[in-house]
Amino acid sequence: MTAHRPRFSVRWLAAGGAAVLAGILGVAMLLHDSGAACAAPPGTTQKTGKATFYDLAGTSGNCSLEVPADDLYVALGPEQYSKGASCGAYLDVTGPKGKVRVKVFDSCPECPAGHLDLSRTAFKKIGNEIDGIIPIKYKLVTNPATPAPITVRIKEGASRYWFAARIDNHANLLASVKVASGSSSFRTASRTDYNYWLIDAGAGPGPYKIKITDVYGNTATVTGVKMSPGTVQKTGARITGGSTTAATIEKAKTPTAKASSSAAAKAKASTAPSPSATTAAPLTESTAAATTSDAPANQPAVDLAAAEPAAPAC
Structure with missing residues (x-):
């Protein structure tokens, strides 16, 4: 079937015949007293899930970013999109045909945690386009290289x-x-x-x-x-x-x-x-002196040993 996502893209899903995927793991959810869930971005621990692909209908996804030059990007469901907290980060995604690194670029309103909606280009690197849906493993990348400075x-x-x-x-x-x-x-x-x-x-x-x-x-x-x-x-x-x-x-x-x-x-x-x-990439055109590190205010403590990012405050 074909599902339509408002504003930004047309999403293509496989129609029947998809293998049942076991062990689709989402991110940890923190609960309010009212029972409402607090979303969190993907972690650096490898998880299993599934991937589909879509074609971007506009010029930008929900992250308001330009389309990456390599056309390798991903849309995340509401839990892992985490109200924009995941935007601009990178995931390594492994499928039946290999591994691809994708930039978090968009949201997928209908996707549960563990369902990654890839660009068609990214999907074809790790799976057969005709399958429409494939099992994957994925994790957040720590200190990935970027194509340009900030x-x-x-x-x-x-x-x-x-x-x-x-x-x-x-x-x-x-x-x-x-x-x-x-x-x-x-x-x-x-x-x-x-x-x-x-x-x-x-x-x-x-x-x-x-x-x-x-x-x-x-x-x-x-x-x-x-x-x-x-x-x-x-x-x-x-x-x-x-x-x-x-x-x-x-x-x-x-x-x-x-x-x-x-x-x-x-x-x-x-x-x-x-x-x-890892070591810092050299600066270009830098004319100012280094500053003292400033820890983020009102943020949960980060376990550097596990290298898991802190969840945004609810």
Whole structure:
């Protein structure tokens, strides 16, 4: 049968004949007293599940990201999409024909935990397209390589009185984003389910300093971000591998970040269980000094030994 997902894509599912899949494991669920569930992103422990594929009907998924140049992405169900907390992270997915690394790009409203909806390109790398649905194993990647340094995009309609920014190429799950205008103090932004970080009262006229912290405590501070809605502003900063860095926005700004010629080599990123097992990627165009690591405020403690990301607060 064919199911239609509003706004973004058309999803293709196999019609009958699919093998029954045992042991489909979701992420751990934290419960409120009322019994409502608290969603959490996928963890770094390998899990089993199933995969389907879909074709993107628009230009972007629910994460508000540009389509990856390699066309390798995944949509997650509400539990694992976790109100946008999974956006921009990477999963290694293994199927009958091999393994593929995909970027969390979209949500799949009808998918339970353990059901990954891949791009057609990603699906064909690990399974036969004609099957429509395949058994898989998958896990979150720790400190994956990214095709480019961090980028910042100010949302259309933003101003000094309402701040909204999207962060991309951060690799790991993000814990917090803080923003300061000029010499003012940092303000904490709140994450939306469409992957923008908001300060409803605004953050001032800019230019901005943005402090980005992932769930492992790695931080990067980018400076010189302008109030330029709709423009992708490139930086020289990377945040993976236990890095604590600061970098300015590059002078040349383009609507999309061009992947480097070494992207293929970087695809073989380390998936070591501890962030300290990998080294930080070198900065390009970095002109600011390193800053002191700033642990994310109001976030659960992270078990670095297990390298499992902390679940977002309910």
